[in-house]
Amino acid sequence: MVADLEAPRPVVSHEVIHAGKIFDLVGDVVDLGDTQVLREYVAHPGAVAVIALDDADRVLLLSQYRHPVRSELWEPPAGLRDVPDEELVVAAARELAEEADLVAGSWWRLVDFFTTPGGSDERIRVFLARDLRPVADADRHTRTDEEAGMVPVWVALDDAVDAALSGRLHSPTAVTGVLAAAAARSRGWSTLEPVTA
Structure with a gap:
């Protein structure tokens, strides 16, 4: 059966780039094992x-x-x-x-x-x-x-x-x-x- 799997990777650092009225723009440096990457995204309350x-x-x-x-x-x-x-x-x-x-x-x-x-x-x-x-x-x-x-x-x-x-x-x-x-x-x-x- 196909099902998405919650599988968080370690977050090396977290930065709030912009704090908004409803949601924020954030940047995480994520450890993927072989490499670390910066991922920017909207942090939303849902x-x-x-x-x-x-x-x-x-x-x-x-x-x-x-x-x-x-x-x-x-x-x-x-x-x-x-x-x-x-x-x-x-x-x-x-x-x-x-x-x-x-x-x-x-x-x-x-x-x-x-x-x-x-x-x-x-x-x-x-x-x-x-x-x-x-x-x-x-x-x-x-x-x-x-x-x-x-x-x-x-x-x-x-x-x-x-x-x-x-x-x-x-x-x-x-x-x-x-x-x-x-x-x-x-x-x-x-x-x-x-x-x-």
């Missing part, structure tokens, strides 16, 4: 994302401007792991409520991935959320910055898969999450690991 599916197997996607790629991308609700010691599924539930005004009654771990393993240590866990209902009016989050302009749309899962495979979706959380959800559905949801929010 993130969570939510594939929210309604009873008709439609997935919620949000349009959000992403400045580094100068594009408005269709993405699932998602956010940084920026609350210390917060469980991942709790972070996902918080993001679903904040970005989509939704609460889910059922949660599963869908997929984990590194966004850019050659240049960042960012890791994202994607959850599947079902049994959706609106948040209470008193619990609605006030969205700011790029989040203020997000437009929600419900897309049939099969149409979202077509959009991912045809190159119309580019967000890694959308592409990975949508394809993972479709793969899980094709296996009767038997591969999913339930979690409690």
